[in-house]
Amino acid sequence: MNNRILFSALFLMIAVLLLSHRIDAQSKGSDRWQPIFNGQNLEGWIPKFHHHNVGDNYRNTFRVVDGVIQVNYSDYGEFDERYGHLFYEKPFSSFHLKFEYRFTDEWCKDAPEYTYRNSGVMFHSQSPNTILKEQDWPISVEYQMLAEAEEGVSRPTGNMCSPGTEVFYKGEMDPRHCINSTSDTYKWNEWVQAELIVHSDSLIVHKVNDMKVLEYTNPQIGGGVANGFDPKIKVDGKMLKEGYIGLQAEGQGVEFRNIKIKELVD
Secondary structure, three states, X not given: OHHHHHHHHHHHHHHHHHHHHHHHHHHHHHOOEEEOOOOOOOOOEEEEEOOOOOOOXXXXXXXXXXXXEEEOOXXXXXXXXXOEEEEEOOOEOEEEEEEEEEEEEEEOOOOOHHHOOEEEXXXXXXXXXXXXXXXXXXXXXXXXXXXXXXXXXXXXXXXXXXXXXXXXXXXXXXXXXXXXXXXXXXXOOOOEEEEEEEEOOOEEEEEEOOEEEEEEEEEEEOOOOOOOOOOOOOOOOOEOOOEEEEEEEOOEEEEEEEEEEEEOOO
């Protein structure tokens, strides 16, 4: 009888220690916000443009001006489908990302019409080193940013788009390339606070100005839109458990600031 009591007490002690360790790890993780943009230069970031090799920041599109990362087209002649992305140097799995953005009044008129006051942040992306020279978009999931294009016409931001990927929305695989959020519509020159909460290949939450505006699950490779990729990379049905974060440049000027991340313990 005494042995049973001793065993039960020991088992309970171990269980309490394990639970305390897990809670402590989650608590510590919650305090560890890490800036991934230093406000001075593009150290730690890797550009990749359609028609160009990885590492070529074509015509200084991505640049740091007055403490913000700009997507700037002042050195361009024509856009010529030079869809670009600026990737942070390491991948993440479960994380909470915060950043602020606003658009500029610069737009390449030979860019597709849908790019007007439109940009985004890619996540769970393939490595920039695996993106081929003539690949347009990375296989990834996108936190899409939009601003008002026509006075009084609703245009929510914090949407989801899926180049070469698919997600489940409201419990079912959703065939749409983009899913709109429930956010308000914002003026093009207004700073907007964006948040992206990602739990590996399970739940993903989009927030705009502290409000939850969209959630979905089960991000995975599949679908269309992305072109020119290495077929070995696009394994349809493969769950996206981690990947790279990338700032988008597709013909519309935009600014990013206060970019920071907190890795989560799931």
